[in-house]
Amino acid sequence: MTAHQSNLTSSRISGGVATDRRHDSAHKHVTGEAVYIDDMPEPAGTLHACLGLSTAAHATIRSMDLSAVRSAPGVIDVLTGEDVPGENDISPTGKHDEPVLAVGKVQFFGQPIFAVIAKTREQARRACRLAKVEYDELPAVFDIAGLDPLSDRLVTPGLTLKRGEAAAAIAGAPRSLKGRMAIGGQDHFYLEGHIALAVPGEDHDVTVYSSTQHPSEVQHMVAHALGVPSHAVTVEIRRMGGGFGGKETQSNQFAAIAAIAAKRLGRAVKIRPDRDDDMTATGKRHDFVVDYEVGFDDEGNILGVDFVYAARCGFSSDLSGPVTDRALFHCDNAYFWPAVKAVSAPLYTNTVSNTAFRGFGGPQGMVGAERVIEEVAFAVGKDPLEIRKLNFYDAAGESSGRGVTPYHQPVEDNVVHRIVAELEQSCDYAGRRREIAAFNANSPIVKRGIALTPVKFGISFTATHYNQAGALVHAYTDGSVHLNHGGTEMGQGLYIKVAQVVAEEFQIDIEQVKITATTTGKVPNTSATAASSGSDLNGMAAQNAARQIRDRLTAFAAEKYEVPVEQVVFLPNRVRVGNQEIPFADLVKQAYMARIQLSAAGFYKTPKIHWDRDKGRGHPFYYFAYGAACSEVSIDTLTGEYVVERTDILHETGRSLNRAIDLGQVEGAFIQGMGWLTTEELVWDDKGRLRTHAPSTYKIPLASDRPKIFNVALADWSEAFEPTVHRSKAVGEPPFMLGMAVLHALSDAVASVAEHRVCPRLDAPATPERVLMAVERVRKVASG
Structure with a gap:
């Protein structure tokens, strides 16, 4: 039997949906073949940037002498906040409270205040240490344990969730108790730290290779910092060595600095901080202090709860508003509270601005709920699992x-x-x-x-507006398929899952689907790959694009072979048209010759969801x-x-x-x-x-x-x-x-x-x- 005949009689495609398929880059990860940004060949003349970090937690900058930095070996340029050509801000929420480089005042120990651009990374790092900065220190707050969540400074307004009358339910309950729990933060500790490589183009154009979960946000932030339209900035990322939320907003700063330097000097610029600087200067999971009061009966039935979730947010808002909101959304975990009040307090501190981390505040909310369950179990003398099931x-x-x-x-x-x-x-x-x-x-x-x-x-x-995705699918005349979507690959297997969805739609082997790097130049205005929505959103968008092409092929085949569309059926690597079977590639080639469009932009938005935060x-x-x-x-x-x-x-x-x-x-x-x-x-x-x-x-x-x-x-x-x-x-x-x-x-x-x-x-x-x-x-x- 020939390979062609074998293909026509195959009863199952290789690697479709519900197939246990290994990660598309697994073999590259273990052999070292997987190309990350630091593995990419550097353009001739590439320069290297390093951040100069503050050595005061809260202070005005009295003076900053960078003369020794500028004259250090290999140094080409030194940037400060005054050198940002557009807006010196990378706040993801538009609050304008997070500068690319701080000017006049610092608000946490390790805040970037200048950037050195040198011929080598080592020269840039050494030059950073030569800066002479004098500060007038201001009062600082680091810990939230002693703060009043209802009156101390917030970085963004808190949220209140309420159903029933919690205070009355607790007061009327046979038993009640109150307590406090401290929940620590967490560093993302990805294997690949933050990195960006910016390559200048003609006119205002710049291409940025950024280790980011949110290419569109990096595109917009870089454009704002450069003072150019978003169409002048292209952001691309093939894979990250881990993200976990830490590369949803934190990559903005590194991309902006690399892009500003690249356009200013007309040369490619790369920035890759070492682990110490990365951990010092970038945000983490929020640590929380949870105050709780609960009313319950002698059996352990919970009748009312009152929570206050206070979070150490750092000096700027970043994503602290939605993170602390989600903590409240999960203050119930799997339990029904008959009466509940929950309040969030995103507190200002003179520490690095905390950010997204896997679960996005939900874990902290659940841990608070589980502490309440445990307290009630001990109070009534029962196994905590019994109290869990009861509630x-x-x-x-x-x-x-x-x-x-x-x-x-x-x-x-x-x-x-x-x-x-x-x-x-x-x-x-x-x-x-x-x-x-x-x-x-x-x-x-x-x-x-x-x-x-x-x-x-x-x-x-x-x-709600983030719950949308786009995808781009091309079918080529040899039957191979090109796939691009707005989701990013950080080791979680998103690329292979979405490719499986496309392979399933066309009923072709997964090897026929080419997974390409995420880029703002192909799919615009994408949402971050976060909130566990990568496969849900991008899978549906890619399916939508593939179905458009499949429907066109179906209509073409029905017309060409004069059969009802119901008699056009996609089978593994072939299409049954009436009483004959045609290899998929042959049908695509025929459609091309008949001038049928073989490309489609797919789109998906999550239905049914809505949210009124004020209420x-x-x-x-x-x-x-x-x-x-x-x-x-x-x-x-x-x-x-x-x-x-x-x-x-x-x-x-x-x-x-x-x-x-x-x-x-x-x-x-x-x-x-x-x-x-x-x-x-x-x-x-x-x-x-x-x-x-x-x-x-x-x-x-x-x-x-x-x-x-x-x-x-x-x-x-x-x-x-x-x-x-x-x-x-x-x-x-x-x-x-x-x-x-x-x-x-x-x-x-x-x-x-x-x-x-x-x-x-x-x-x-x-x-x-x-x-x-x-x-x-x-x-x-x-x-x-």
Whole structure:
């Protein structure tokens, strides 16, 4: 049989939707062939930039002597804020509160105040150290623990969510309690740090290669900084070595500086800060202080809650408004609060402006909810899992009266009961709970703990206008297909998933679909690849474009071969037209000869969503994603050191586009979430200096920190409630919150030293030091 005949008789395409396909660049990642911006051949004469950072946290700049910097070996130019030709601002929200380079005043230790452009990166770095800057220091605030969230300075207005009368419900409840929880921040710690390469063109044009999750925003910010129209700036990115939200807005500054220098000097300019400068000068996950008050009955039914979520936001607004909004959107996690009030307080501090991070405030909101559940469980003397199940949203949804969120959106797709029940059974929660109790009774030093925690996470940008995407698809006359869309690839497998969607539409092998770099020159006005919406938005936009071409091919074939359109059927790598079959490539060639358009721009906007922030009401999420994790830990009560013995996860991804990719996302998200809640600790000193600014002082989870036994499963019955792309569900952010199971297992182990009579109130990150202090505190409270 010839290859041609084999192709015609094939019954299945290679790599379509629902195929376990490896990441398109996986082999390149492990061999080093994957090209990142720093791997790209540099244009002749490329110069290198380095940031000069402030050494005061809050001060006016009395004088800045850069003469030694300018005369240093290899230095070509030095830029200050006065040299920005357009607007000296890169605020993503339009508040004009974040300069490219600070002028006259600095507001955090490490704020960029000048940039050196030199022949080599090393020369630029060395020259930066020669600056002589004198400051008149101003009062500074670094920590939010002592601030009043209702009266101290905010970087942007807070939000209030309210349903029912929380104060009255708490006052009328048989029992009540109040408390406070501190939740730490987190550095993105991507393998590839920030980087930008700007290449000047003729007229006002500049091409910027930027490691960014939001090419369109970088395009607009660079244009504003240069004082040119957006059409003069092209931004391109093939892949990032990690993003996690840190490259949604933070890449703006590096791209702007590279572009300003490139246009000023007429030469390509690259900027790649070292890890210390990157960690010092760029934003992180917001740390929170959560004040809570809860009313409940003797069974553990929660009757009313009152939350205040205060966040350390830094010196500018950045994305702190929507981040703290989303914290409130998830202050319920999977639980129905009969009466609820939740207030956010995005507080100003003289620290780097915090930004997006996987989950975008949702994790902090959920951790606050889980602390309330835990407090109630200890107060009534029950297993926290029992209190969790008692307070779940009803499976019946809105009709039961227990299916409406604090922002008045009905929960219509609730599967948390089934997820938790299946996981509880498959991991033998009850049996292991008994075994752990027996172990702890006979182990005076090492104690074990277990916890099973759920996740309900809303999917969509809460800024409604971001819920749109575009794509561009070309079919060539040899049957190959070119794909471009607005989504960015940061290791999460977005490119391969969207390519699978296109391959499925045309019924061609995935090898026939060319995945091309994201560029503002092909698909304009795109949204950030964030909010777990990459596949949802870009997959639907690409599907829309592919269907336009497929429909044209169908109409052409029906007319040419004089058959009804119903008799034109796309089969694997071929098209059945009436009673004959034509190779896909042949049909495309025939269509071209008949002057049929073989290119299409696709578009998609998420339906049904709306949000009125002033009223605190709406339908901000298209659907919810659900999951649950059960973790078991052991702690050394003499040192506070601990080991994650086992984790079982059941997560739902709808009809997965690619289970292999989704499993990897769940595993990685859990480990990253676990790291946030256990070992990753950000520390600022009394001068506002970040002391944990390198791998030597900041501990991310290692391979050896993973659970000894790690069982991860996707719910094979799951299907999206709404008509998403092939009924799949988002998987980028939701599994991050599964890491809460480790925090609560540690709490359970700590509580065992006093036979679970005292709530440990374990703050995050639960470092060994905090675990040890919690053990001593619980013992002290229990004894006296």
